[in-house]
Amino acid sequence: MKTYKIVHVEQKELDSVVCNMCGKIVSKNRHGYIADSLSVEKTWSYESSWDGETHSFDLCMDCYRNLINAFTVKIARSTEP
Numbered sequence: 001m002k003t004y005k006i007v008h009v010e011q012k013e014l015d016s017v018v019c020n021m022c023g024k025i026v027s028k029n030r031h032g033y034i035a036d037s038l039s040v041e042k043t044w045s046y047e048s049s050w051d052g053e054t055h056s057f058d059l060c061m062d063c064y065r066n067l068i069n070a071f072t073v074k075i076a077r078s079t080e081p
């Protein structure tokens, strides 16, 4: 027979996102959802300028829009069916 006890486990929960470009805080709305943003994590290869470093950043929607509008070659767009 097994007996169980109630334990409370501490866990991390995303509370807000800070845009690395403009510094805006993307926080939860009244429904508890954080507005969508872009999160990038890149580990550079050993032959790159950053030799094995992992870089990560987040962009709010406004900064993402400004970034992709600055591209010479426009992004590919699609929507899920």
Ligand SMILES: [Zn+2]
Binding pocket: 019, 020, 021, 022, 023, 024, 059, 060, 061, 062, 063, 064
């Ligand atoms: Zn931003």
